[in-house]
Amino acid sequence: MGIISMIVVGFIVGLIARAVMPGDQKLGFILTTILGIIGSIVAGYLGAALGFYEAGQGAGWIGSIIGALIVLGVYGFITKRA
Numbered sequence: 001m002g003i004i005s006m007i008v009v010g011f012i013v014g015l016i017a018r019a020v021m022p023g024d025q026k027l028g029f030i031l032t033t034i035l036g037i038i039g040s041i042v043a044g045y046l047g048a049a050l051g052f053y054e055a056g057q058g059a060g061w062i063g064s065i066i067g068a069l070i071v072l073g074v075y076g077f078i079t080k081r082a
Contacts, residue, residue, distance in 0.1 A: 010036030013061070017068035025072065035075075039068025046070075 011029070014036030018025050027035065043059035043066060053059065059067060 006037060007033055009064070010034070010040065012036065013039055013064045013068050016065050017072050020065070021069055021072050021076075023076065025076070035071060036064065036068050039066075039071050040064040041067070042071055043067030 011033040014027075014032035014034075017035060017039060018027065018032060040059050040063075043063035044053060044057070046067065047053040047059055047063055048055055048057070052063070
C-alpha cells in the first residue's frame with residue numbers, strides 16, 4: 001500500500017507543481033508522477049540539510065510541491081539549453 005500511496009501523492013504533487021509553474025510543460029502521466037516523487041525526495045533531503053526535518057523524516061505537502069517546482073525549473077532550464 002505504501003508504493004501505491006507514494007505514486008498517488010507524487011501524481012498530485014506533480015500536477016500542482018505543473019499548474020503553479022508558468023509555461024507549457026509537455027509531461028505525460030508517468031513523468032508527472034515521477035516529477036512529484038523526485039520533488040518529494042529533493043524536499044526531504046533539502047529540508048534535512050537545512051534543519052527543517054529530522055533524518056529519515058518525509059517532507060510535507062508544501063515541501064514536496066516546492067521540491068517539485070525546483071526539479072521542474074531545473075528540467076526546464078536543461079531542456080531549453082539542449
